[in-house]
Each structure stands twice: as structure tokens, then as C-alpha cells.
Amino acid sequence: MMTKFLSRNRHTVQRLGFIAITMVVIVTIIPIIGTIVFILVKGGSAISLEFLSGFPHDGMRAGGILPAIIGTLYLTLGTAVFSVPLGIAAAIYLSEYAKDNQVTRLIRLAIINLAGIPSVVYGLFGLGLFVLFLKFGTSILAASLTLSIMTLPVIISTAEEALRAVPQSFRTVSISLGATRWQTISRIILKEALPGILTGVILGLERAAGETAPILFTGAAFFLPRLPHSVFDATMALPYHLFVISTQVPEMPIQIQYGTALVLLVFVLTMNVIATVIRSRARARRQW
Amino acid sequence: MEKSLSWREFIITRLIQASGYSAILFVGLIFFFLLREGLPALSEVDASSLLNIRWYPLESHVGILPLISGSLVVTLGAALIAVPFGIGTAVYISEIAPRWMREILKPLVELLGGLPSVVLGFLGILVLAPFLRVFLNLPTGLTALTGSLLLGGIAVPTVVSVAEDALDSVPRAYREGAWALGATKWQTIWRVTLPAAKSGVLTAVMLGVGRAIGETMTVMMVTGNAPVLATGLGSLFSPVRTMTATIAAEMGEVANGSTHYHVLFFIGMVLFIISLVVNIIASSVVFRAKKRAERILS
Amino acid sequence: MVDKIIIENLSLQYSDGTESLRNVSMGIRQNAVTVLFGPAGGGKSTLLRCLNRLNDLTEVKASSGRILIDGENILDPKTDVIALRRKVGMVFARPVPLPMSIRENIIYGLELAGEKRKSKLDEAVERSLKLSAVWDEVKDRLNDPAVALSGGQQQRVCLARVLALQPEIILLDEPTSGLDPISTGKVEGALLELKKEFTVILVPHSVQQAARTADHAAFFLTGELIEYGDGKTLFTNPKQKKTEDYIMGRFG
Ligand SMILES: Nc1ncnc2c1ncn2[C@@H]1O[C@H](COP(=O)(O)OP(=O)(O)OP(=O)(O)O)[C@@H](O)[C@H]1O
Ligand SMILES: [Mg+2]
Numbered sequence: 008m009m010t011k012f013l014s015r016n017r018h019t020v021q022r023l024g025f026i027a028i029t030m031v032v033i034v035t036i037i038p039i040i041g042t043i044v045f046i047l048v049k050g051g052s053a054i055s056l057e058f059l060s061g062f063p064h065d066g067m068r069a070g071g072i073l074p075a076i077i078g079t080l081y082l083t084l085g086t087a088v089f090s091v092p093l094g095i096a097a098a099i100y101l102s103e104y105a106k107d108n109q110v111t112r113l114i115r116l117a118i119i120n121l122a123g124i125p126s127v128v129y130g131l132f133g134l135g136l137f138v139l140f141l142k143f144g145t146s147i148l149a150a151s152l153t154l155s156i157m158t159l160p161v162i163i164s165t166a167e168e169a170l171r172a173v174p175q176s177f178r179t180v181s182i183s184l185g186a187t188r189w190q191t192i193s194r195i196i197l198k199e200a201l202p203g204i205l206t207g208v209i210l211g212l213e214r215a216a217g218e219t220a221p222i223l224f225t226g227a228a229f230f231l232p233r234l235p236h237s238v239f240d241a242t243m244a245l246p247y248h249l250f251v252i253s254t255q256v257p258e259m260p261i262q263i264q265y266g267t268a269l270v271l272l273v274f275v276l277t278m279n280v281i282a283t284v285i286r287s288r289a290r291a292r293r294q295w
Numbered sequence: 296m297e298k299s300l301s302w303r304e305f306i307i308t309r310l311i312q313a314s315g316y317s318a319i320l321f322v323g324l325i326f327f328f329l330l331r332e333g334l335p336a337l338s339e340v341d342a343s344s345l346l347n348i349r350w351y352p353l354e355s356h357v358g359i360l361p362l363i364s365g366s367l368v369v370t371l372g373a374a375l376i377a378v379p380f381g382i383g384t385a386v387y388i389s390e391i392a393p394r395w396m397r398e399i400l401k402p403l404v405e406l407l408g409g410l411p412s413v414v415l416g417f418l419g420i421l422v423l424a425p426f427l428r429v430f431l432n433l434p435t436g437l438t439a440l441t442g443s444l445l446l447g448g449i450a451v452p453t454v455v456s457v458a459e460d461a462l463d464s465v466p467r468a469y470r471e472g473a474w475a476l477g478a479t480k481w482q483t484i485w486r487v488t489l490p491a492a493k494s495g496v497l498t499a500v501m502l503g504v505g506r507a508i509g510e511t512m513t514v515m516m517v518t519g520n521a522p523v524l525a526t527g528l529g530s531l532f533s534p535v536r537t538m539t540a541t542i543a544a545e546m547g548e549v550a551n552g553s554t555h556y557h558v559l560f561f562i563g564m565v566l567f568i569i570s571l572v573v574n575i576i577a578s579s580v581v582f583r584a585k586k587r588a589e590r591i592l593s
Numbered sequence: 594m595v596d597k598i599i600i601e602n603l604s605l606q607y608s609d610g611t612e613s614l615r616n617v618s619m620g621i622r623q624n625a626v627t628v629l630f631g632p633a634g635g636g637k638s639t640l641l642r643c644l645n646r647l648n649d650l651t652e653v654k655a656s657s658g659r660i661l662i663d664g665e666n667i668l669d670p671k672t673d674v675i676a677l678r679r680k681v682g683m684v685f686a687r688p689v690p691l692p693m694s695i696r697e698n699i700i701y702g703l704e705l706a707g708e709k710r711k712s713k714l715d716e717a718v719e720r721s722l723k724l725s726a727v728w729d730e731v732k733d734r735l736n737d738p739a740v741a742l743s744g745g746q747q748q749r750v751c752l753a754r755v756l757a758l759q760p761e762i763i764l765l766d767e768p769t770s771g772l773d774p775i776s777t778g779k780v781e782g783a784l785l786e787l788k789k790e791f792t793v794i795l796v797p798h799s800v801q802q803a804a805r806t807a808d809h810a811a812f813f814l815t816g817e818l819i820e821y822g823d824g825k826t827l828f829t830n831p832k833q834k835k836t837e838d839y840i841m842g843r844f845g
């Protein structure tokens with residue numbers, strides 16, 4: 008062992024090793040940046056007011072993508088309505104109330120498993136429960152509920168982490184001043200954990216906004232000549248629309264495809280950047 | 296006033312508790328509905344035809360072996376990419392990179408995790424597939440390999456973040472001990488840090504693979520969708536079809552309650568069970584490793 | 594003089610098996626400073642945390658015995674713990690200002706108790722900050738974040754936060770352990786004032802502080818009450834060998 012440590016070549020080995028690993032990182036990073044830049048460049052020329060605010064026509068080969076944009080907004084909001092309160096409440100349970108016992112371990116296992124279930128299986132589940140069994144039909148409601156359950160593990164685990172980061176002493180002091188557990192949580196803990204929770208919520212919703220498989224059979228429409236009127240209507244959505252125009256419509260102008268990809272990417276990246284900014288600003292400001 | 300306060304407290308506590316328990320409920324519900332819609336497949340077609348090598352549901356050939364083999368080939372290819380690149384990046388971020396570099400790399404890798412899979416599939420069709428067709432001189436660029444390359448990329452963020460956590464939690468004293476013995480940074484990484492983080496890194500690989508098996512849209516768009524039994528690594532260069540892609544492509548067109556419908560749910564059930572097993576094993580590995588660390592440190 | 598608190602055969606075992614209190618019995622006098630002292634791990638903090646049922650937050654394996662405050666057993670499960678904690682205030686070793694302004698810190702407990710009238714709240718802020726001898730230093734910056742204060746000021750604001758609730762008993766767990774001698778002097782000075790109105794129980798951070806402040810003193814060693822009596826007598830003429838050893842600094 009010692010002789011190996013002392014071998015003369017070890018610094019050469021280290022240098023070669025570092026070079027190799029740096030190459031690995033570069034090969035990993037370049038495609039990420041490449042993808043984003045490529046789509047920004049290629050799609051940029053498709054963007055116009057008409058494209059963003061118009062309806063598709065001529066078999067979607069012309070016009071805009073407004074219904075898909077609005078649809079994705081609706082689905083993201085719908086997902087938020089269900090998954091945010093439920094996810095935060097579950098995180099509060101795990102961080103503030105749960106004892107370290109068998110049931111809690113089961114809950115954690117369930118959350119890990121929810122995070123691992125393939126998105127298309129969520130689609131099947133949504134079809135079985137919401138569309139058919141509860142008779143919501145192929146609708147914004149069914150799709151949002153499906154996406155909510157898929158988003159839940161992301162929100163729960165990031166929110167729990169944020170709650171746990173709040174110093175224990177705040178809880179002890181608050182309780183010692185005659186606060187109940189819930190008063191302590193609602194007046195102090197939640198406020199302090201808010202940036203972390205918000206980051207988790209946005210990252211979860213970002214994932215929901217970009218997903219296609221879970222909405223394929225629960226709420227996505229191939230083409231709708233109007234905006235949805237109620238939560239029981241199906242809706243177009245950006246990711247599904249991109250899938251459709253890049254694989255299902257022959258002679259689709261490439262410009263529209265790149266444009267759609269760009270809008271979806273910007274939608275998702277904006278959420279990602281907001282989440283990152285909130286997190287780093289909160290870290291810088293934190294007083295404990 | 297105190298009375299109403301304690302009632303409020305009681306109700307809120309119960310609601311929060313119910314929310315916590317809901318995770319169990321959802322996993323149960325998902326499994327229940329997959330069973331409910333998938334199990335009838337077993338009575339409508341016998342097991343031998345499910346294990347057939349032909350998938351052509353229009354003529355009642357519902358052998359799922361080609362789909363399973365398709366998923367395996369694509370996933371294996373993806374793992375071959377995600378493991379070295381993911382672990383390499385994790386090692387770089389946690390052991391080698393200066394602080395400012397880390398602050399750039401981490402969000403960038405997270406960004407990759409956030410890219411919608413349709414966008415990657417879209418670029419796969421337009422850029423990667425034509426390139427591979429010309430470069431490898433293949434009849435079509437829509438092959439298992441194309442899927443593997445993209446899936447590998449999709450699995451990388453998962454591998455990086457879990458593996459980096461594991462490396463990060465190796466106590467500093469281990470490294471300092473090795474340095475004190477005169478080991479170089481490189482030797483320390485290979486002989487001390489990585490072995491100490493072994494179980495976490497293993498978990499990272501498993502979760503990455505789990506992510507790859509479950510990915511749907513990208514593979515559906517770029518693997519050519521040919522339900523042919525994959526027999527060897529040669530299949531990497533021909534079109535295949537995965538379990539996930541099959542469900543996504545066909546569920547929209549089947550009649551509810553038909554045999555085809557039930558078989559698709561059955562495939563969903565298989566996917567669910569695979570992900571359950573992967574995740575349970577992965578989390579129990581982490582759990583055991585933690586236990587050991589606690590013993591060492593106390 | 595009456596006993597405000599009577600502790601009878603109190604034992605407590607944490608879930609990891611440590612027996613932190615073993616059969617402790619003592620009476621605690623009203624309007625006096627009672628000091629609990631002894632080496633680390635003796636069970637002093639544990640005893641304090643029993644008196645306001647703060648141990649409800651930790652996992653306790655077994656406990657037995659009674660604690661009577663004004664004749665009522667507060668360990669009874671039917672006790673209104675919220676009211677108890679308003680009556681028995683606590684100051685901790687390190688000052689923990691809640692993440693809000695000084696004023697909000699002081700009125701936190703009052704607001705929870707349902708007090709909404711601004712005049713009452715203002716009055717409480719001024720009265721309690723004066724009692725804890727920090728009014729002059731903070732009166733012009735009541736709306737600043739409490740964390741911006743010095744450690745000594747923070748600790749006195751924390752004391753004021755407890756006083757604002759007009760408790761009857763005040764528990765102080767090494768309240769000066771992180772403070773410089775001048776701040777320590779100010780806190781101790783405030784204590785001497787406080788005992789006119791309140792029952793004060795103090796875990797001091799040194800034997801010197803114990804001797805300086807104690808009307809009554811109790812020596813704890815690994816969960817047992819070794820000796821309890823009048824402060825002066827105990828520190829000049831301890832009856833138990835163990836107490837003497839500790840006071841003389843002949844310990845571990
Ligand atoms: N939450 C807890 N869980 C388990 N054991 C505990 C807990 N709190 C205290 N103990 C144990 O109980 C014993 C008494 O602790 P306590 O904090 O009451 O001592 P103390 O006299 O206040 O000591 P110090 O002077 O160090 O503050 C110690 O052995 C301690 O390890
Ligand atoms: Mg103590």
C-alpha cells in the first residue's frame with residue numbers, strides 16, 4: 008500500500024485522471040447548453056405576436072399556439088391547486104408531527120415509490136381512476152389531478168427539508184411561551200421555511216408543466232379550435248402539442264416545431280430560474 | 296375562546312396527519328387500479344401467449360417479450376452512458392471542482408433534469424437520429440441506440456445528485472487521513488472516498504436506471520417503435536419498442552375494456568412493480584448504510 | 594413563607610434509557626431565588642423542563658411522581674399545558690430571539706393569549722423591558738429585528754418576553770452562559786428585582802453565580818438531589834461530602 012502511494016508516477020496518474028474526468032464533465036455539460044442554445048436560436052425566428060396569440064389553422068400547419076399555451080397554464084395551475092396544499096401539509100406532518108415509527112417509515116417508502124413510478128403509469132392510473140371510475144372524462148380536472156399526485160413527492164421532500172432546516176430552538180421557545188404546535192408552525196416555522204418550500208413547489212410544477220405521458224389519456228386534446236370552457240373540457244398543452252406536430256402531422260413546417268419547442272422551453276426554464284434565484288437569495292438573507 | 300382554539304388545533308392536526316398518510320393511500324390506489332384494469336388480461340389471454348415473442352394486438356398477438364427486451368436494451372444502453380458520466384460529474388463536483396465551478400455546475404445539471412422529455416425527443420428526431428444514421432451508416436437513425444443516448448442524458452441528473460450527496464456525506468476526516476499518509480487527491484478519491492460512499496453511489500445508479508426504464512416520450516419518439524424481440528447488443532442499432540412507449544402509443548386508440556386495453560394495463564402493472572422493487576431496494580441500501588455510519592461515528 | 598411548588602418523588606427516564614431524575618422531592622419557596630446546581634448531566638435542565646411540561650416535546654420513556662403548583666398536580670394529563678406555560682415562564686441558555694422585531698417578540702405570547710388591544714400591548718412592552726433592565730437600550734429601536742441586538746441585550750429581551758405574560762414562576766436555565774461579565778451583572782441585577790414579585794428558579798452557570806444569587810440552593814448529581822437548603826449555609830457549610838467536594842472544585 009505504502010509503496011503504491013509513494014510510486015513516482017502517481018502525480019502523472021493524477022493529472023491524467025483529472026483531465027479525463029474534466030472531459031467527462033464537459034461532454035455532460037455541452038449537450039445541455041447546446042440543446043438550450045440551439046432551440047433558442049432556431050425557434051427565435053418563429054416567435055411573433057401572431058404565433059403566441061393566434062389559433063392554429065390549416066391542420067395546425069399555420070397560425071399560432073395560443074390554446075396550447077393557455078392549456079399548459081391551466082394544467083399547471085390546476086396541479087398547483089391540489090398538490091401544493093396537500094404536499095405542504097404532508098411535509099408538515101413528516102417534519103413536525105410524525106414520530107419515528109413503522110407508519111412513518113411506510114409513508115417515507117410510499118413517497119420514494121411515488122417519485123419512482125413511470126409517468127406513463129400515472130397516465131394509466133389517471134385514466135382508470137379519474138377519467139373512467141370517477142367519470143371526469145378526458146378533462147383538465149382529470150389531468151390536473153393525475154399531475155398533482157405525480158408532483159407530490161417532489162413538493163413533499165423539498166418542503167420537508169426546508170421545514171427541518173428551521174432551528175429547533177424556535178419551536179421550543181414558541182411552545183414555552185404558550186403557543187400550540189399549530190400556532191408555532193403557522194406563525195414561525197412556515198414563514199421561515201417559505202423560500203425553501205416555494206423552491207420545491209416551483210420545481211415540482213416545472214416538472215408537471217413539461218410532462219406529456221400523464222396527460223396523454225387523461226386530458227390532452229390533439230386539436231381544439233377554441234379555449235376550454237370548464238374544468239371538464241379537454242385541453243391542448245405545449246408538450247403534447249410538440250409531440251403531435253413533430254411526429255403525427257406530415258409536412259409540418261419546421262419553423263412552427265422549433266417555435267413550439269422554444270415556448271415550452273422558456274416556460275420551463277423560467278420556472279427553473281425563478282426557483283434557483285429564490286433559493287440562493289433566501290440563503291444569503293437568512294439570519295439563523 | 297380556549298375551547299374553540301383547541302377544537303381548531305384538533306381539526307388542523309387531523310388534516311395534516313391525513314395529508315401525511317395520503318402518500319400511502321395514493322400508492323395503494325395506483326396499485327389497485329392497475330390490478331383492476333390489468334389482471335383481467337390474464338383471464339382473457341393465457342400466460343403462454345403473453346410470453347410470446349410477437350406483439351401485434353390487432354391480430355391478437357399480445358406477446359410482451361419484445362417490449363420487455365426493448366426496454367432492457369434501451370435501458371442497458373442508457374445505464375452504460377449515465378453511470379460513467381453521472382458518477383464522473385458527481386466526483387468532479389464534490390471532490391475536484393473549485394467552489395465557483397460547483398455553483399455553476401449544480402444548477403446546470405438540475406436544469407437538464409428539468410428539460411421536458413418531449414423537447415429531448417424532438418431534438419433526437421431532428422438532430423441526433425439523422426447524425427447517427429449517416430455516421431454509423433444505418434438504414435434509419437431511429438434506433439435503440441438513439442434512445443439510449445438520450446435516456447442516458449435524462450438519467451444523468453438523478454445519478455449526479457444522489458451520488459454527490461453520498462460523496463458529500465463521507466466524513467472529511469477520511470480524506471484527511473489519506474492525505475496525511477501521502478496519498479494524492481486522485482488516489483484518495485479512488486481508494487477512500489468512493490469506496491466509503493459505495494452504497495450511496497449504488498443507490499444513485501439504481502435510481503438512474505429506474506428513471507430510464509420509466510421514461511416514455513423520448514423513447515417513443517426516437518426508437519422507431521418496432522416491436523421486435525431484441526436478442527443481443529446488435530439490437531442497439533435497430534428500431535425497438537419499449538413497454539412505456541407501447542402504452543403511450545396505443546392506449547389512446549383502444550376500446551375501453553377490450554383485451555388490448557387490459558394487456559396495456561398489465562404492462563403498466565409490470566412497470567409499476569419494477570419501479571417498486573428498484574426503489575425499495577435502493578432505499579433499503581441507503582438505510583443500511585446510514586445505520587452503519589451511525590455505528591461508526593458513535 | 595409558603596412553598597409555591599412541591600415536587601414529590603419525581604423520577605424521569607428518557608427514551609434512550611438515561612435515568613435523568615431519580616426520586617427527587619423538594620419544596621420551592623415563593624418570592625425567592627432557588628438555585629439548582631451541580632455538574633453536567635445532573636438533571637437540572639430536565640427538572641426545569643418538567644415544571645412547564647416542556648418535556649412533552651421530547652420522547653420520555655417513563656416518569657413518575659407529582660409536581661404540585663399552588664396545590665395542583667401539573668403532571669396530570671388533564672392539565673391545561675398552555676395556561677401552565679403562561680404561568681411558568683422559561684429563559685434558555687442561549688438567547689433565542691424569534692425571527693421578528695423586538696416589539697413582536699415581546700408581544701408574541703400575549704397575542705397568542707388573545708390580547709389584541711394596542712394600549713395593553715404597548716404597556717406590556719414597556720413594563721417588561723423595564724423590569725428586565727433593557728428598556729433604555731432598545732426603546733428607540735423596538736421595530737428592529739431582535740437578532741440585531743448584542744447577546745446580552747437579546748437575553749434580557751428574552752427575559753422581558755417571558756415577563757410580558759405576567760407569569761408567577763420564572764425558570765432560567767444558565768441564562769448568562771454566553772454573556773460577558775457586565776451583561777451577566779445586569780441579568781443578575783434584574784433577578785434580584787424579580788424575586789420580589791415572582792418565584793425564581795435558576796440554574797447558574799458557575800458555583801460563584803450560585804453562591805451570589807441563591808436564597809435556597811439544591812445540589813444535583815446524576816439525577817439525584819444530594820443536598821438542599823438555605824443558600825448561605827449550603828455554600829459556607831455543606832453537610833454532604835459530595836457537595837463540599839463540588840463547591841471546593843474537587844470534582845472530576
Ligand atoms: N432529550 C433527551 N433525550 C435523552 N436524554 C436526555 C435528553 N435530555 C437530557 N438527557 C440526558 O439526561 C441527563 C440529564 O440531562 P440534563 O440536561 O437535565 O442535565 P443538566 O444537569 O442540565 O446538565 P448541564 O449542566 O450539562 O446542562 C443527561 O444524562 C442527558 O444526557
Ligand atoms: Mg442543562
